[in-house]
Every structure is written in C-alpha cells, then in structure tokens.
Amino acid sequence: MNASSTGVRATQLRYSLVIPIFNEEAVLPLLIRRIVALLDVLDAPAEAIFVDDGSTDTSVIYLRGMVAEEPRFRLIELSRNFGHQIAITAGMDAAAGEAVVVMDADLQDPPEVVLQLVEKWKEGYEIVYARRMRREGETWFKRLTASIFYRLMEKMTSVDIPRDVGDFRLIGRKALDTFKQMPERNRFVRGMFGWMGFKQTAVSFERPARAAGETKYPFWKMLRLAVHGVIGFSEKPLRMALWAGLAISGVAALLGLFAVASWAFSFGVVQGWTSTVVIVSFLSGINLFMTGIVGLYVGGIHSEIKRRPLYVIDRLTGFEDVLRAEVDNRNTEATLSASRDRRFG
Secondary structure: OOHHHHHHHHOOOOEEEEEEEOOOOOOHHHHHHHHHHHHHHOOOOEEEEEEEOOOOOOHHHHHHHHHHHOOOEEEEEEOOOOOHHHHHHHHHHHOOOOEEEEOOOOOOOOHHHHHHHHHHHHOOOOEEEEEEEEEOOOOHHHHHHHHHHHHHHHHHOOOOOOOOEEEEEEEEHHHHHHHHOOOOOOOOHHHHHHHHOOOEEEEEEEEOOOOOOOOOOOHHHHHHHHHHHHHHHOOHHHHHHHHHHHHHHHHHHHHHHHHHHHHHHOOOOOOOOHHHHHHHHHHHHHHHHHHHHHHHHHHHHHHHHOOOOOOOEEEEEOOHHHHHHHHHHHHHHHHHHHHHHHHHO
C-alpha cells in the first residue's frame, strides 16, 4: 500500500478501524457482528482493516471468508508474527480514513466506545484516547503489574503518557501522517503519539472481561513493552547508571580509607577473604548491570541502522478495487504524459 492507493479510498472514506489479530478464532464471530453493527451506525463511510499477525489457528481462514462477504472489510496478512505494535502500524499505514481508530480484537476495547471517540474528534481534538476506569475479569497480579507499568512509564519517560491508557484511540489524519514519518523499529506506539503533541483528550470507559480466548499480553510481554518505551523515550537509565557508578565509587573510596586506617592504627582488621569476595562480587554485579543498560541502547541503534522493513505482507484481501483504481490512475497519467510529449516534443 502506498500514498496513491490510500488516496483513492480517502475520497470515499471517513473512518478506518484497525484491528490486529493473533490467534483470536474464539472471539472473531462476536467481534465481526459488533464491528458490522458499528459500521452501520457511523455517520459516514468506513472500513475495517484486520491485520493478521501470523496466527497459527483458523483466524485468517475465517477472516478471508468475512472479507469476501463484507465489502467494507480488508485483511492484511503478515508473513510472520511481528508483534502487536508492528501489526497496528501496518494497519495504520494502509488506512485511508480521515480518522483512524486502533482497537484490540478481544472486545476489551468495546466497539461501541468508538462513537464517543468520534464525537470528541468532531470537537477538534486530533487524538482521542480511551482511558480504562475499571478492569473486569483480571487477576490482582495483572492489575498490579499494569499499575506498575503505567507508573514506571510516567516516571521514566520524557513524554506525557496518560495512566491506564492503552493503544485504543482515535487518530486524526494530521497525527497519522506525522506518525508515518517516524521510522523507529522498536515501537512504543502510545509513546509516539504522546511525543508528537497535538490537541488530545480522553474518553473514559469500563473495560469488560475478555470475551473469549487468552490474553496476548502476559507479564513478560508487558515487561518487554515497558523496556522499549523507556529506552525509546528516555535517557534516564543512562543517567541512573552514571550516578550509581559515582555513588559506588564513593563508597569504595570510603572503604579503602577505612581499610588503610584499620591497618595504620591496628583496630578491627579481620583476617580472611570473605569481605573481599562480597565487595568484588557486588561491584562486578553493578558493573554488569550498567553494561546491560548501555547494551540496550546500543542494541537499539544496531536495530535502527540495519534499515530493514518494519513488516512483510504476505497477502492482501479486500484491497482489489483499490489496486485496480491505482492501475487505472497510472495508465491515465501515462496516457496524458505521452500526449504532452507528442504535443510539445
């Protein structure tokens, strides 16, 4: 998909829904019904773009059938699992609407809330994010780790990332075009939208329990997302490593003075190697920890300079009319160009 192909649809569409899919066969029938109901009540033409992120169940087969039946549906099949943040990026790259809504497939982002997001967008807000007021069906551990995640982001990153806000949001075309100019590989999408500014506001909603299936964001994936967010939007870990190194060096210097004083005045000198081993082990651990922090930043640089594509598309379904229109456009431009060459040649 490129600018010209999305431009063909942009003349007809006002809203685009972007929905990443990864092994969601259990929830898809209910999701499809509610998405169709939403598209029917929106006040202007809309499309729903499903991005299959390398599902290994029957999700993609079901979606192909739905796209064949519903002309407002599109399907992007990625060649493998690239991750949630990349999947929603692929969908936003292909979206043609003036307003693009990103939402998850598990129905914890209720499609009906989109109508409230649209109302705020019409008031002049460029980005409207959905804030979770209550989380149903989640364990205390999940709620605790989510709370720690948002507070860590607030303390560690240099951008304003609202608490209890995920990727469920509406993005206006101006913000989306800015987003497309940000090429980083290790993506933290909510941080990217927070960084760019623009007029933003929130719509509060009560998050229901997952309709079916299992969560695709367990603790370790949430931790990895937090690391990407901190590394991508903050230099605080590097500063912390610097000050921790200075502090430990100061403590080591004091211990050295104490050891010299103990030897000089012959008091409290303990023979043996235990204290030495403990101190060396502690300092070595701190050194490795700081080296790891620097390594994360160096690894991020290494990932960026390779300049590989963010994702690889295996198959497109539902975009056939767009591609035909793009070919017709190119043929028309070629004919006009040839006519001008004959006239002025």
